[in-house]
Amino acid sequence: MAELSDGEPLVLVASIDEAYVMPLAVMVRSALENLRPGVGVKLFVLEDGTRPESRRRAEASWAEFPIEVEWLTPDPSTIERCVQDRGYAGVPATYNRLLLAEMLPSEVRKAIYLDADVIVTGDLHPLWERDLSGHLALAVPDAYFELYHHARFAGFAFRDEDRPAATDRYFNAGVLVIDVDAWRREEVGRRALTIAERYRDALQFHDQDALNCVLAGRWGALSPAWNLHELFDVLMYWDCRQYPRSEVGEALRDPCVIHFIGPTKPWAAGCANVHASAFAAYHARTSWGDERLPEARPLDRLAERHGRLNWLFWRGVVHERDAKRRNSLVGMLWSRPWMLLTFPVWQATVWTSLAASRAWFWARRQACAASRDRLRAPVPS
Secondary structure, eight states: OBOOOSSOOEEEEEEEEGGGHHHHHHHHHHHHHHSOTTOOEEEEEEEESOOHHHHHHHHHTTTTSBEEEEEEOOOGGGSTTTTTTOGGGOOGGGGGGGGHHHHSOTTOOEEEEEOTTEEEOSOSHHHHTOOOTTOSEEEEEOTTIIIIIHHHHHTSOOOTTTOOOTTOOOEEEEEEEEEHHHHHHTTHHHHHHHHHHHTTTTOSSHHHHHHHHHTTTSEEEOOGGGOBOOOTTTOSOOOGGGSOHHHHHHHHHSOSEEEOOSSOOTTSTTOOOTTHHHHHHHHTTSTTTTSOOOOOOHHHHHHHHHHHHHHHHHHHHHOTTOHHHHHHHHHHHHHOTTHHHHHHHHHHHHHHHHHHHHHHHHHHHHHHHHHHHHHHSOOOO
């Protein structure tokens, strides 16, 4: 890898296991390709069970760029209790980001954390230079925090010291600018782990929910362009009122970070995200470039077309005078008039699936809690 420049390197942090080494390689490659010349990167990877050969392949994907890489292995016992019955929370490696302040070298005072399921399509340097203005972190508010996350939190039996205020916004933790010194000083990681363990039967997105509790009122909002995680390529409803109108337009026109949230990823079968082709382009320039990504199935292609219709619709919400967008929308419906019939059916299917998955989640949580209560009950003498 090329040597770092004399200036201060931009510090990136990611947390992965073996299954996410390839997505990490794509994510970092995309960040390096779009970073302005003369800026070096210091990358810290919190890894859980990655193979040496996989790590070498990842580093080979960045060989021509000025980057230094350090692989750090957290103590798995630290998060052992948190990952029990974790539901939708993901693999144990996702909790390792809660340990980053303690794991990073003491000289690291600020860092950008990125999930491995993002691609960077803009220059990260302006984000690195952003003043935190006393906040412990900067993040993008979740598009569904009023529709979904506040409703979840309202039903939790939080202790008073853990409950966020009803007016607190909820952020997506896939992109964070972190005051590492402050996280160490205020023990953000330890407190978040305590909450993740204390409420593991209730929290759906364990580590993200825990961070939102600990950082409530202490984080600053970024434009959605820095974490374009909305589902408007799938869902008809997108609460764009959560962001200033100008910021929504900027994010749709020129996103800086695209986040592939949800269970389907662009490197796996079944992904209908309209940005999957952008992931494939960066993937082709990594050490995994000779490995073909799964081809879209007929149902995936149908879903992607409906996603593009949604995309054009939401661009219209913030760009009423966008003639190109309007012509594209009309052209799509003119060439595929059957979508006027299938689109409502598609949306009904998506929303029914979401409702069913949420009902399954809560039923599973109640079953786990009931089972644990039976185990804890005293045995009759």
